[in-house]
Amino acid sequence: MEEGQQRKGTTTVGLICKDAVVMAADKRGSMGYLIASKDVDKILKITDRVALTIAGMASDGQMLAKFLRAEMELYKLNTGTDPNLTVAANLMANIIFEKAKSFIPYLVQLIVGGLDDGNEPALYSLDMGGSIIKEKQYYSTGSGSPMAFGVLEDNYKDNMTTDQAVELTVRAISAAMKRDCATGEGIDVIIIDRKGTFKRLDKEKVMSIAKK
DSSP states (O other): OGGGGGGOOOOOOEOOOOEEEEEEEEOOOETTTTEESSOOOOOOEEEEEEEEEEEHHHHHHHHHHHHHHHHHHHHHHHHHSOOOOOHHHHHHHHHHHHHHHOOOOEEEEEEEEEEEGGGGGEEEEOOOOOOOESSSSSSEEEEHHHHHHHHHHHHTTTOOOOHHHHHHHHHHHHHHHHOTTTSSEEEEEEEEEOOOOOEEEHHHHHHHHHHH
């Protein structure tokens, strides 16, 4: 088995705020008790309006992201319009479900986030069986998610600003890094705002937030 197929364990977070969706994840790729990589991208851009986070088997998550990017390009070519988040999330759920019926599922837990109709920020969570749930506030996946959920549930507020949402997602991942051995090596944060702007925060800014 290739090394990339064995990387497991992570913490990812998606959060809806007033003007954007904020998604965050750690950078560690684990293989049992071995740290197989210290620089894994677990937040993958699909379009300017859609991104997904990966927890589980890295190879499965990366392949699913490639499938979804290709399908979104075909959708745009066929319809002349940019696909919204609901289109992307439901297509991903269908892809995962069809594979699960073979009893050899994609070993992933995903958060698909971005902009829905009317440029409304939204989140969907998907599991390896193909179930899909629209989350109203936030969600977390991976081995460190119990710690992340504790921080999110204690501190989330409706209509948070983007800066407040970024700080909270970083705090949630930081809490997981302190307690989960499969989570670590830094934090990635992306923002998709109502204007359809996809932004990945630089490492220095994320580290300054984490040190607060």
